[in-house]
Amino acid sequence: MIDWSAFVVVALVSLFSAAALVSLYSLGLRLVTVDDRSTARTVAGVACFVLCGLGVLYGIYLIVPALHR
């Protein structure tokens, strides 16, 4: 029958990974578009985007079977 524990795991993992990705991107967007831009803010913003990029790369890693088998 239905595997409820797997379902809960999938639900939680999707929730947290999507939330993390969206938060990082939003934060990056906010940091680099703020009016009084300082170097620190820009660096932090770019760092957020880099983390998002890593998330996307991890997604590609998961999609391509040759990479993780």
Next chain:
Amino acid sequence: MDLTLIVVLVIALALFFDFTNGFHDTANAMATPIATGAMKPKVAVTVAAILNLVGAFLSTEVAKTVSGGIIREGDGGVQISPEMIFAGLIGAVVWNMITWLRGLPSSSSHALFGGLIGAAVVGAGVSSVDFSVVLSKVILPALLAPLIAGLVGYTATRLAYTITRRRDDKSERGGFRYGQVFTSSLVALAHGTNDAQKTMGVITLTLIASGALGAGSGPPLWVVVVCAFAIALGTYTGGWRIIQTMGGGLTEVKPTQGFAAEASTTATVLASSHLGFALSTTQVASGSIIGAGLGRRGSKIQWSTAGKIVAAWFITLPASAAVGAVAALIATLGTAGLVVDALVGVVVIGGIFLLSRRRPHEQGAAMEVDVAATSVLSRRRARRLEKKGRVDTPAAGVEAPFVRLDEAVPTVAPSGTLAAPARSEEKKEDDR
């Protein structure tokens, strides 16, 4: 190699199924970037097609069973004959065409399962179908997928709006468009690696059953190549009707929501395929969009459209099963039956295609792209463009924006209805 009539028919039909699968599912990845203007329609479908093509070559894992355990096939169970696969494919293709005509996103794999179930019941009796697997693999996930994706999409959208909220009214949320390109590309790539494999599996199993390939062998290169190109071509053709439904028919999608929805779809699809709880991409994508719609203040969701989509999900299995069963019944007549099946199938598919040409009448194929582009414009943008005189669509015969699926009314919009009157509650809206 002994290529009998049935093998040729199955391969041709399987490839056509692959094609319908492609254009049915373009919307999953590309509806929201097209709706928000992150990518131009033509660019979006091209990117999706290329990623589907690449994805089809990337995956080496080909389905070992045609039905994924729904039919008790193999040792101790029923032998799935090429005739059954053929009848099942007819059921799947016909149902895919009908849902496409109605602009409803429905799962292509469920249609395939349904067709096979119908064919198996006729060909081998009711006992050949494992209904507990039907419940756990098709019916319950169809309930759970939109719930989970809706929750994820809602949370992501709320987070995005909260984090980017600013006191001054200047909004940077257009920047979410760039993010959309990446997230939707991931969805397209994942689609290519999953869905082309199904057709490859069906063709390979048919070749094995006919003795053209040894038992347990993988798909020959030509099967991989033609399947990859069939799904890519289907994706490139673009199911504009379904893109319209998902990009504008459910709710008006802003860049922030589009990004959040695509991120949720990606996360949920990847988590479900890697943590052992399979969910349909189509259902996840629809759920994410509804969740994103709920997450923006002032946005409206067309619940009647959402209801129709959910109804279609539940009808998919029995409907394609019914078509598959009839096709299997005719196929029992032997070769003549197969030919009749094939002819009827061609006539039905051709008829649906002609019907689809007629509805937005006086409209050439090339125009569909512009229709898709203008029909998913937000009302405000459409109004602005119209003031500038840049959009004279929808011209007579071109579908109006936010076409509801219950458009019993002819789709000819009197020009000028594109700009809906300003709504008073628009002030309260999150603007992007």
